[in-house]
Amino acid sequence: MTTEQIVLASRPKGLPVSDDFRMMQVELPVIKPGEILLKGLYYSVDPYMRGRMNDAKSYAPPFEIDKPIYGGVIGKVMESLSEHFRPGDMVVGNFPWQKDFIATEKEARKIDTSLAPPSYYLGVLGMTGLTAYFGLIHIGKPKAGETVVVSGAAGAVGIVVGQIAKIQGCYVVGIAGSDEKVKLLKSEFGFDEAINYKTTPDMNKAIAAACPKGVDIYFDNVGGEISDAVIKNINFHARIPLCGQISLYNTTETPMGPRLQPMLLTRSVLMQGFIVGDFKDRFPEGIKHLAQWVKEGKLKGTETIEHGFQNLPKALLGLFKGDNTGKMIVEA
Amino acid sequence: MTTEQIVLASRPKGLPVSDDFRMMQVELPVIKPGEILLKGLYYSVDPYMRGRMNDAKSYAPPFEIDKPIYGGVIGKVMESLSEHFRPGDMVVGNFPWQKDFIATEKEARKIDTSLAPPSYYLGVLGMTGLTAYFGLIHIGKPKAGETVVVSGAAGAVGIVVGQIAKIQGCYVVGIAGSDEKVKLLKSEFGFDEAINYKTTPDMNKAIAAACPKGVDIYFDNVGGEISDAVIKNINFHARIPLCGQISLYNTTETPMGPRLQPMLLTRSVLMQGFIVGDFKDRFPEGIKHLAQWVKEGKLKGTETIEHGFQNLPKALLGLFKGDNTGKMIVEA
Structure with a gap:
């Protein structure tokens, strides 16, 4: 054949x-x-x-x-x-x-x-859903009432992260790249706020305005200047699951930016790179929760x-x- | 009076x-x-x-x-x-x-x-000793046979980190700022290797040569270009306790450098800023171990x-x- x-x-x-x-x-x-x-x-x-x-x-x-x-x-x-x-x-x-x-x-x-x-x-019940689940739940460790910011929020992982964060009782802010996506995140997926980074001149200010209590968890799918702006607003003891850096994947030179360690140090912040495979032993737990939420109509x-x-x-x-x-x- | x-x-x-x-x-x-x-x-x-x-x-x-x-x-x-x-x-x-x-x-x-x-x-039995203990043991989680790199190795924290890492059975490389310090780390404090960053033209190569199996734990006291070089040699699932950034404390502008997230992401690395106060509830545990090691002559x-x-x-x-x-x- x-x-x-x-x-x-x-x-x-x-x-x-x-x-x-x-x-x-x-x-x-x-x-x-x-x-x-x-x-x-x-x-x-x-x-x-x-x-x-x-x-x-x-x-x-x-x-x-x-x-x-x-x-x-x-x-x-x-x-x-x-x-x-x-x-x-x-x-x-x-x-x-x-x-x-x-x-x-x-x-x-x-x-x-x-x-x-x-x-x-x-997606939701596959690799990207599991990536969202383990990054948010096991690295981010969200507590009800905390503020979660997700970049690449309208992407396959981000859209699941935001919904799971809402299920956990968090206040959720998404960052995406079009007005249409921003609208969808709020109207269809329960995000509390969403920011179109392409039309926002000062992301630092926009994050500060959208997160009056600062950022407790930053689920990073994109890296680069968007992440710089979020990290400026990071809270003491915040967690940053590093899931993607799509803004940098096509760079041919070493990308430069502000050094992060002073901020991570003075605010006791955790940053953890991960891939879904790091949690292979726990896949059944993740699949069980994701399937349950899909069944209950809480996760789309x-x-x-x-x-x-x-x-x-x-x-x-x-x-x-x-x-x-x-x-x-x-x-x- | x-x-x-x-x-x-x-x-x-x-x-x-x-x-x-x-x-x-x-x-x-x-x-x-x-x-x-x-x-x-x-x-x-x-x-x-x-x-x-x-x-x-x-x-x-x-x-x-x-x-x-x-x-x-x-x-x-x-x-x-x-x-x-x-x-x-x-x-x-x-x-x-x-x-x-x-x-x-x-x-x-x-x-x-x-x-x-x-x-x-x-020092050893005070704040700097506890800082070394909690950063290395609770964030670094050293396992026997792993490679630990310590910057600011001849400083108050670094010199304790190196000794505790040796007690844990690790291979320990220190980075310090004079030949005298380098000599002392090896002869008096049991470091396996030590590097004088002031006289080493290519720190990246020097770290690679000193750490043939890569770096599993990087205990960072200094930040800046020394850290860039160590992180280039970081292993999958490495841990980076962020304890100090002394090379940047007197800068007046935002220090710039290579973006770290792509490396932390692709190698599933943890970076955790901390201060000793984060572990206040566990001070008795730390003091007990440090005092015991001092008593046994293992920690100087x-x-x-x-x-x-x-x-x-x-x-x-x-x-x-x-x-x-x-x-x-x-x-x-």
């Missing part, structure tokens, strides 16, 4: 371009015992993938040149030589950007489509869906322009 | 000068029930005092103009109207830079001079002693030139 895949053609300098990707035809072998043949339905694109396009030491190994990009994918079982899966089952896993592919039974996890639509398992997903497998690179590049609200997904 | 005190005359811009202090004569009232009259014997000077000379929000309130500087002082009880103290008792407390002064019984804590010389209670103090009460400002300024090895103390 012949299928198509998208490979990394070259390592980008700065912002990736479409020529950094290439579509290829590949031949699939027949499946062996314990394997399943899957058809990809929904493909996750995520900011962290930019880091894997570099040849640099990080938490995830670099993508290889001429090898397919990997990420979260929802697939449908087409053939099975595993007793755990039947044709028609829907599964999620870390799979290649490939229209059809073979997985071992250990690589795929069945999803419950009666609880939520399949695409939720790439939202998605930006691009159509067409061939548009995966375009969708990935769109993340850096803020094209998405909530989880960016490509439907094949 | 008339005595002398040293007050803050003006708030320094940048490096303090002797004119920022003034010696004054004051009249002491007679002591009231529950109070004791003390003669100051040893006065602690500490880098954090520089911060209190500014009029800025920090963990400790600013010193007031025309009011005495306060800090750790060992005093001898001269008169007592408290049943807890007798003349001749030696005590420690947070007291004014004043030759004779009155304290309430709650402000003074008796010290055991049979365990260690009185001055130890300002070292001091630079200036003589003469009037030399307190000079001793404080000396900290920023690296005049001290270990705890800087003024003997009245």
Whole structure:
């Protein structure tokens, strides 16, 4: 059987371009015992993938040149030589950007489509939901009445962070990049305040005004000057889960900024870089809470869906322009 | 009774000068029930005092103009109207830079001079010892075999950090500012390696060479470019207790440097600002361990002693030139 895949053609300098990707035809072998043949339905694109396009030491190994990009994918079982899966089952896993592919039974996890639509398992009930959950709950340790600021608030992680913070009884301020997103955060997702950083001349003042009691938790998805402004308003004993630095992912030189340590020191602030994998042993706890909140209607997903497998690179590049609200997904 | 005190005359811009202090004569009232009259014997000077000379929000309130500087002082009880103290008792407390002064019984804590010389209670067995203990043990969480780097290693806190890290079975690298200090750290205090940052052209390479397995804990007393170099060599899941930033205390503009968050993020690093007061509830635990180690000969103090009460400002300024090895103390 012949299928198509998208490979990394070259390592980008700065912002990736479409020529950094290439579509290829590949031949699939027949499946062996314990394997399943899957058809990809929904493909996750995520900011962290930019880091894997570099040849640099990080938490995830670099993508290889001429090898397919990997990420979260929802697939449908087409053939099975595993007793755990039947044709028609829907599964999620870390799979290649490939229209059809073979997985071992250990690589795929069945999803419950009666609880939520399949695409939720790439977002709210998937990696980005778990990232929000563990970063906020286990690093941020929110207490009712505290002020939580989230940057990249309309992104896949940020929008879940804000909702969980509200469930915890916090006062929640989101930072996003359009008036439309700001409006949505407040009207649909329960944020108390939201700031459009693109139209706000003085972010320091805007944060101070939106957070009269200062900032107890800053969930950072973006880095750069937005974070500088939030940290100027940080409270004693605040917590800063470092989840993303999307504003810096495409820089080619070492980004410079004000030194943070004096502020972190004098205010006894914790800053903790993390990836969701750091909490692997606790995934069942996170999934249980997220699913419960979705069931109760307290936690909602939202998605930006691009159509067409061939548009995966375009969708990935769109993340850096803020094209998405909530989880960016490509439907094949 | 008339005595002398040293007050803050003006708030320094940048490096303090002797004119920022003034010696004054004051009249002491007679002591009231529950109070004791003390003669100051040893006065602690500490880098954090520089911060209190500014009029800025920090963990400790600013010193007031025309009011005495306060800090750790060992005093001898001269008169007592408290049943807890007798003349001749030696005590420690947070007291004014004043030759004779009155304290309430709650402000003074008796010290055991049979365990260690009185001055130890300002250093190894005092605030700087506790700072080293809590920062390293409770934030750094050292495991045997890990690599610990300490900046300001020959300072009052750093020299204790290195010794405790050795007691925990770690490989310990100190950074200090003279060949003499470097030699002392290795020969007297058990450091495995030490680096003189003033004569090392490429600190990044020097740290990499001294830490072949990377850096698991960076106990930061100095900040600035030294810290940039250490953090370039930081390991996944490393911990950075932020204890001091002495290289930046006298800057008048916001210091700039490479942004740290991308590194902390991609390597899941924890950075935690702290002051010893954050661990107030656990002081007995810290004092117990420090005293035990001193008793067993595993933990040694070292001091630079200036003589003469009037030399307190000079001793404080000396900290920023690296005049001290270990705890800087003024003997009245």
